[in-house]
Amino acid sequence: MSTYSVSDTTAPAAPRAALTFSNLSGRYGVGLAASLVWLAFGLSCLYWPDLGDWSRTGSLGIGAIVIAAFILFGTFSADYLGSAGQALRKRAPWLLAFGAFVTLWEVATAKFAWLPLPFFPPPQSILEVYTDDLPKLLDSVFASIKLQLGGYIIGATVGFITGVSIGWSQKIGYWVHPVLRFIGPLPATAWLPIAFFTFPSSWSASTFLIALATGFPVTVLTWSGVASVSSAYYDVARTLGAKPSFLVLKVAIPAALPHVFVGLFMGLGSSFAVLVVAEMIGVKAGLGWYLQWAQGWAAYANMYAALIVMSLLCSGAITLLFRTRDRLLVWQKGVVKW
Amino acid sequence: MVVQSAAEAIIYPAVGAELDIDGVSHAFDIDGATLPVLDNVNLSIAPGEFVALLGPSGCGKSTLLRLVAGLEKPRTGSLREDEVRITGPHPSRVVVFQDPTLFPWRSVWDNVALGLEAQGILKTQRHRVDAVIELVGLSSFRNAYPHQLSGGMAQRVALARALVNDPKILVLDEPLGKLDSLTRIAMQAELVALWQRKGFTTLLVTHDVEEALVLANRVIVLSDRPARIKADIAVARPYPRHRGDPYLADLRKQILGLLGLEATW
Numbered sequence: 025m026s027t028y029s030v031s032d033t034t035a036p037a038a039p040r041a042a043l044t045f046s047n048l049s050g051r052y053g054v055g056l057a058a059s060l061v062w063l064a065f066g067l068s069c070l071y072w073p074d075l076g077d078w079s080r081t082g083s084l085g086i087g088a089i090v091i092a093a094f095i096l097f098g099t100f101s102a103d104y105l106g107s108a109g110q111a112l113r114k115r116a117p118w119l120l121a122f123g124a125f126v127t128l129w130e131v132a133t134a135k136f137a138w139l140p141l142p143f144f145p146p147p148q149s150i151l152e153v154y155t156d157d158l159p160k161l162l163d164s165v166f167a168s169i170k171l172q173l174g175g176y177i178i179g180a181t182v183g184f185i186t187g188v189s190i191g192w193s194q195k196i197g198y199w200v201h202p203v204l205r206f207i208g209p210l211p212a213t214a215w216l217p218i219a220f221f222t223f224p225s226s227w228s229a230s231t232f233l234i235a236l237a238t239g240f241p242v243t244v245l246t247w248s249g250v251a252s253v254s255s256a257y258y259d260v261a262r263t264l265g266a267k268p269s270f271l272v273l274k275v276a277i278p279a280a281l282p283h284v285f286v287g288l289f290m291g292l293g294s295s296f297a298v299l300v301v302a303e304m305i306g307v308k309a310g311l312g313w314y315l316q317w318a319q320g321w322a323a324y325a326n327m328y329a330a331l332i333v334m335s336l337l338c339s340g341a342i343t344l345l346f347r348t349r350d351r352l353l354v355w356q357k358g359v360v361k362w
Numbered sequence: 363m364v365v366q367s368a369a370e371a372i373i374y375p376a377v378g379a380e381l382d383i384d385g386v387s388h389a390f391d392i393d394g395a396t397l398p399v400l401d402n403v404n405l406s407i408a409p410g411e412f413v414a415l416l417g418p419s420g421c422g423k424s425t426l427l428r429l430v431a432g433l434e435k436p437r438t439g440s441l442r443e444d445e446v447r448i449t450g451p452h453p454s455r456v457v458v459f460q461d462p463t464l465f466p467w468r469s470v471w472d473n474v475a476l477g478l479e480a481q482g483i484l485k486t487q488r489h490r491v492d493a494v495i496e497l498v499g500l501s502s503f504r505n506a507y508p509h510q511l512s513g514g515m516a517q518r519v520a521l522a523r524a525l526v527n528d529p530k531i532l533v534l535d536e537p538l539g540k541l542d543s544l545t546r547i548a549m550q551a552e553l554v555a556l557w558q559r560k561g562f563t564t565l566l567v568t569h570d571v572e573e574a575l576v577l578a579n580r581v582i583v584l585s586d587r588p589a590r591i592k593a594d595i596a597v598a599r600p601y602p603r604h605r606g607d608p609y610l611a612d613l614r615k616q617i618l619g620l621l622g623l624e625a626t627w
Contacts, residue, residue: 259433260463263433263453263456264456264477270480278467
């Protein structure tokens with residue numbers, strides 16, 4: 025599906041700037057500063073002795089200096105690197121801020137212990153988790169993804185079908201609506217104790233709860249989406265010879281799709297919460313369980329490492345959902361960019 | 363701009379249908395009260411005729427069109443298309459509404475293809491979609507989405523979406539009502555040209571007296587709600603018509619009088 029407007033003519037390349045003092049403070053200034061901050065981070069790792077016993081301090085310091093070199097190279101050759109160069113230039117302020125943050129973090133923990141130590145582990149100890157505890161962490165990631173994906177797909181499918189049914193048929197709505205009102209608003213986590221002894225396994229119980237948490241918002245929003253489709257669309261389709269199945273599949277559902285995606289987004293958020301709680305309480309795998317386990321051993325670095333991974337996964341899932349929406353709803357004007 | 367020779371290739375059954383409206387009365391129930399909207403309307407329209415329905419705002423014109431389209435059933439009386447009673451919507455009677463009501467999730471081409479797709483004959487009849495888009499002069503916008511179109515273009519797409527079904531009766535519910543006056547004049551000419559080429563029976567609801575006189579063979583003037591037929595006026599003038607024609611000006615004065623607006627003349 026391409027739109028008719030063709031605007032893929034590239035903007036004319038910016039004139040290559042000579043290396044002058046004014047350029048150093050303007051065009052290249054931020055990139056240069058970012059590079060210096062990362063260099064400072066690397067040197068701070070290597071210069072002061074560690075207050076604790078961490079094995080990755082040296083690697084981290086060298087890594088930081090390598091990053092600094094890359095930023096430096098990228099900044100001055102951005103004009104020759106095409107889109108990668110442009111992306112780097114755009115993100116230079118963030119690289120600067122992030123470099124400053126990790127430098128401060130390094131100095132405040134590993135070097136001078138301004139922050140109480142076991143609770144605030146330095147960057148190198150988190151790096152250590154990623155290198156030394158990787159198999160266990162990866163197992164947890166896969167377990168979480170499997171559980172989440174299964175429950176989410178079941179919940180979204182059931183919710184979508186239920187929503188379309190009650191939006192379309194008053195008879196189905198009569199029976200389903202009260203049940204939905206009674207069960208839906210209950211937080212899915214409240215079912216945890218019951219679910220864990222009524223279901224044959226903790227895995228099936230968690231899948232059910234994730235599906236429940238996903239299903240409710242998807243049902244309600246699909247339903248309201250279908251119910252709010254303008255009757256003019258049905259009139260048009262009917263005069264053109266549409267049968268009821270066409271009205272549902274080709275009119276009601278596409279018209280309701282923007283609502284459905286809001287429901288899918290809300291369902292994703294609440295299902296993450298259920299996933300983590302279910303893994304902490306019942307399932308003996310996954311990132312929630314990893315967090316719990318790390319807490320039991322007072323392995324704070326592992327907790328932070330798992331939190332970072334979890335955040336990346338959740339954010340990635342939402343990005344994926346929004347990309348799908350943008351593809352399916354290209355016909356909409358001004359959809360929110362994630 | 364609308365009549366293009368490339369579109370000559372489409373084969374249309376160049377015959378409109380006869381439409382008979384016999385003793386039709388209709389009413390709505392609003393908050394327990396019955397609101398009569400049509401009162402014993404009798405009208406017989408010959409195949410290929412262009413009839414305009416004129417009447418004050420809210421008099422029930424659009425309700426009559428919905429009955430003709432088969433979207434609603436009359437309380438009493440009957441409507442027949444070629445002597446066959448109208449019991450529901452059928453693609454031989456297509457409506458173009460005041461709002462283009464294009465489906466925003468479908469491109470221009472997919473919107474026009476809607477009728478053929480709903481009837482399950484799109485696979486073999488794709489050329490008809492291409493031809494009718496060409497006919498309304500929107501070939502370069504076939505992949506555009508409705509939000510990218512101007513009001514006049516959107517209404518052209520709505521017209522193409524109706525015409526692709528080869529309707530025997532084209533029902534127009536103030537289709538030009540929301541367009542700016544220049545686009546409106548251009549589209550009136552296009553409408554007449556299309557009607558002359560295809561020969562479908564046309565029923566147009568409008569509250570613009572001039573539009574009715576420039577387009578129609580016959581102008582039906584309706585009363586206030588509940589609508590009754592107040593006058594049935596033949597407009598015996600060849601096309602293309604000129605807005606300054608003294609004959610039309612006389613008729614206009616007469617019709618405005620019937621509508622109780624003689625003072626504005």
